[in-house]
Amino acid sequence: MSSAQALDQVKADLRALSVESRRKQPQVRDASEAALVRLGQLNVSTTPAEQLRRELLQINSDLVRPVLLACSTKHPKLIQLALQALQRLLGARLISEESGAMVVQSMWTLMEESVEEVRLLQTAMLLVSNCPGLTGRPLSKALALVLRLHFSRSSMVTQTAAATIRQCLTAVMDRVMVEDAAAPPPTGSSSEEIQPAAEDAKNLLTDLCLLVNGEQPHWLHGLTTMTRSLGLELLHAALADFPKVFSGNPHFTRLLKEQVCPLIIRLFGPTHKHSQAANSALSSTGISSGGGASSYPAPPAAPLGDLPPTAASMA
Numbered sequence: 001m002s003s004a005q006a007l008d009q010v011k012a013d014l015r016a017l018s019v020e021s022r023r024k025q026p027q028v029r030d031a032s033e034a035a036l037v038r039l040g041q042l043n044v045s046t047t048p049a050e051q052l053r054r055e056l057l058q059i060n061s062d063l064v065r066p067v068l069l070a071c072s073t074k075h076p077k078l079i080q081l082a083l084q085a086l087q088r089l090l091g092a093r094l095i096s097e098e099s100g101a102m103v104v105q106s107m108w109t110l111m112e113e114s115v116e117e118v119r120l121l122q123t124a125m126l127l128v129s130n131c132p133g134l135t136g137r138p139l140s141k142a143l144a145l146v147l148r149l150h151f152s153r154s155s156m157v158t159q160t161a162a163a164t165i166r167q168c169l170t171a172v173m174d175r176v177m178v179e180d181a182a183a184p185p186p187t188g189s190s191s192e193e194i195q196p197a198a199e200d201a202k203n204l205l206t207d208l209c210l211l212v213n214g215e216q217p218h219w220l221h222g223l224t225t226m227t228r229s230l231g232l233e234l235l236h237a238a239l240a241d242f243p244k245v246f247s248g249n250p251h252f253t254r255l256l257k258e259q260v261c262p263l264i265i266r267l268f269g270p271t272h273k274h275s276q277a278a279n280s281a282l283s284s285t286g287i288s289s290g291g292g293a294s295s296y297p298a299p300p301a302a303p304l305g306d307l308p309p310t311a312a313s314m315a
Contacts (some may be wrong), residue, residue: 004044004052006092010063011039013085020081025073031066038062049097053094060096071106079110083119090126092245104138104145108222111145117157121149121164129171135196137221143168143204144223150230151198156210162230169204169234173242176201178254180249194251202251209234209259212267235260 014032021028038059044052054098056063067089070082086103089095095103104127107120124146127134134142146168150161182197194202207217212231217223239246239260246252 004049006088006094007039007042007044007052007056009088010085010094010151011036013081013088014039014063014066014129016081017070017078017085020077021070021073021075023068025075025078028066028069028073028078031069031257035062035066056094057096060094060099063100064095068102068106071110074113074115076115079116080119083116083123086118086123087126090123090130093130095127095131097131100127100131100134101138103127104134104142108141109146112146114152115129117149117152117154118160121146121160125164125167125171128168132175136201139172139200140203140219140221141173144220147220147223147226150226165230165234166237169237170241172197172201172204173238173245176249176252177242180245192250198249198251201245202255204234205238205252205255206259209263232264235264 014036014082018029018032018036021032023225043054045057052059064086067082070078086095091189092126103123106128107123110116111120124142127142128139143165146165149157150165152158152161163264179195179197203219207220207223208231209216211220211223211226212228212235239256
């Protein structure tokens with residue numbers, strides 16, 4: 001979708017917000033109408049697409065303000081319209097880094113109030129995939145939001161959250177691939193410098209190892225627990241789908257040797273009380289598959305051949 005097409009849809013969303021908020025939410029109405037005025041000042045018909053996108057990003061705070069105000073109203077219809085507008089902006093990559101951080105905070109508040117959980121997951125996936133400027137703390141909070149919703153009372157939300165976090169993991173690892181491809185060949189001390197996308201992905205994988213091991217995460221703020229089966233599945237997906245990252249980036253090679261492989265070997269070990277859980281957790285992905293933290297009879301240790309090739313070579 002072009003920026004001009006997205007602009008037409010965003011205008012329609014802002015008009016809908018203005019109409020819906022006219023009587024009881026004047027601050028949303030005023031912000032929506034102010035955003036429409038700013039959009040009306042753009043010369044869409046003669047402006048090249050990339051320049052139009054830059055101009056839209058320059059007035060991003062004006063576009064996002066009515067959306068965030070609508071999310072804070074506790075008015076169901078306004079919140080639905082706001083999340084719809086956010087998804088359109090994100091789909092066209094029209095959310096700036098600064099706006100992205102504010103969007104995450106607003107979404108977190110909605111998540112804690114159990115509001116529009118499926119729409120929040122859809123929005124979070126677009127945010128992680130289409131807002132490359134979202135890094136560090138805001139990115140970690142967006143991912144933690146998805147993982148928190150995996151514990152929703154609704155089975156549909158739980159299933160959607162599981163699918164969404166897999167997509168988010170892929171997006172985070174894809175960023176590393178793009179970053180590595182654009183980076184010059186490492187020389188000397190530069191090989192020890194970690195780039196932003198790699199740092200985020202490394203922090204995410206490190207926290208997955210901690211959570212699988214029953215420890216508290218350091219980077220995924222606001223998350224305290226996760227099912228072992230999901231954690232192992234996500235680690236397996238990263239290893240299986242991004243072997244070049246683990247073999248070619250020294251930070252991930254070190255992570256694999258020092259954290260991932262020892263964790264997997266320990267969980268698969270015949271003397272570990274969770275070996276059956278580790279086996280169960282990955283059966284659907286080609287390692288073995290499984291459960292929670294209760295004690296099971298210990299099976300034989302899983303052969304290294306069952307691990308992803310990258311991990312097996314390091315184990």
